[in-house]
Amino acid sequence: MSLKELSSLEKALGLKKPNKYSTQGDKKVPVLQSVNGPALVGLVTIATHLVQEAKRPELLGGSAEHKAVVQQWLEYRVTKVDGCHNEDIKTILKDLNSYLEDKVYLAGNQFTLADTLMYYGIHHVIVDLAVQEKEKYMNMTRWFNHVQHYPGIRHHLPPVVVLRNRVYTSGHH
């Protein structure tokens, strides 16, 4: 899955030449054999490398503080979201929902690599959510909808329908 994700990311970053990736181990960790140096291993490492190659460093955060927040969410993505069980996903959605209550993007007001990778990582969950659940995690859904419409991000993933109006207002039934 992360291989598709990396090629989507390449396109989103405007990289013309697609790289070839392999995987290693049971968990199919992506590996990029770079031309001039050692192999790069791991989704976040490769993604960061691609961002630098595309000369879009702002996607890794502006200030030192922003950089740290971006790294934090990238780590959250690979440690918490990937390979998480069905019950835990509700906790993740709840976490994201309350965190995003006063934010447009994961790192505040600026679109970063964290948004892209979180969107890719969580898409398979959101696509299966019922209308009621999408409304329950309203802030998360708003962020998700925003990112899926962000220019050049969606690529291989099907769009998820998000209603503009709330239909479960009474929180009952």
Place this chain on the structure above:
Amino acid sequence: MISVMTKDAVQGAAEEADQAQSKKGLKKQQKEAEKAAKKAEKQAKLAADSQSTDEDDFAKDRYGVPPMVQSQQKLDRVLVRVQELTPEKADQLIWVRARIHTSRAKGKQCFLVLRQQQFNVQALVAVGERASKQMVKFAANINKESIVDVEAMVRKVEQKIESCSQQDVELHIEKIFVISQAEPRLPLQLEDCVRPEGEGDEDGRATVNQDTRLDNRVIDLRTTTSQAIFRLQSGVCQLFRDTLTNKGFVEIQTPKIISAASEGGANVFTVSYFKTSAYLAQSPQLYKQIAEDSNTHRHLTEFVGLDIELAFNYHYHEVIESITDTMVQIFKGLRDKFQTEIQTVGKQYPSEPFKFLEPTLRLEYREGVAMLREAGVEMGDEEDLSTPNEKLLGRLVKEKYDTDFYVLDKYPLAVRPFYTMPDPNDKKYSNSYDMFMRGEEILSGAQRIHDAQLLTERAMHHNIDLEKIKSYIDSFRYGAPPHGGGGIGLERVCMLYLGLHNVRQVSMFPRDPKRLTP
């Protein structure tokens, strides 16, 4: 003590522990002895008390347990209803028959809450020239839920009694007799049954789950919530009947024991009938699948059906209009005449007031499917609505049109029974409809095929054994007017009108695959 002796027989390493044990045991024994002594003392005192009661109780004719009412005498006594205890009755000496809802003794007085159906009033027995110490004690010791006859003076109160339905008066009891004694222990407490969901968890108080309540349904039915639900349900039947009578309908009774299972024997109740077997009718209309083994919040194996069937002139929408108008009359009647009941139920199960439009909103099936698709649901044109999609559509309709009641018309022919009239304009659809309350189906109906030829064709298309439905088809051979109708589940209407979650709450003695008693 016994445990200590046996342990003494055990030797070795365990001895030390045993000694500790026996010490504990001794202490325990001592305590128990003290307890017993205290108890004996108390009993002696009680006996002495009751003796003195018999001797010098000036009020001994004013209370007690009279002989069982076996219709020995016809008293002229007027028993006032609790509901009628208002300030207009102030300073009158009246008789009341009611239950002891709660009692609380405090020194020389005892406060009782007397309950009659959903109404209650505070009553007071206080030591004075009318009541003796013994009488107050007697009143305080009457078991909860016992039925008493009380003679009392109605007195206005200065501060409203918030916990009672009769807030402006209280009763000063002069006589109290137990007509029917309840057992001291109730299997469940009424207060626990009416506690709003979730509230009990917060302050650690008990709530009673649905199954326990149904097991003790006779007591559960005494709660204000249950009282209100079944009054409202009776209102639905009454309004249904009155409205249709005014429209010129005729009430009929159909046999419930029938010779052939309309569904070919699957999923119906079989009864032995002399030397052969018979079946329980599932509906006055053919093909209603209620004997299915479904354990859900909205299915029962026995329910009360309100069925309507009527001939129309040219278009089956005449039927839809007639039914929706009947429903609207019921909703209006409930809103106007049962506000108290609605609010009572709302205290325990909060929900938004039921909303409807006049005339009733009618959507076509394909419009409904389009709304669902717009909300991200993937489904085929002729696919039946799943329960979650039904509910979601209800939500979308409510959001768009602000109504909890609507008709979904023109269902795909493929998902309806064989006797459903096909749509003249599009073979894929039919002249059939469902009605929804709060997103759940309450009625399923259609224009029926009144032509024997077409009916035979449709039955064959559905692979139905023509022999089995011969009499049904034959009944249309001698002239039958175009007609349509539908069947409403009484319990579902009540449940959804009140915004309740489980149909068992609105069925007095619910029957489902797992419950046959009480």
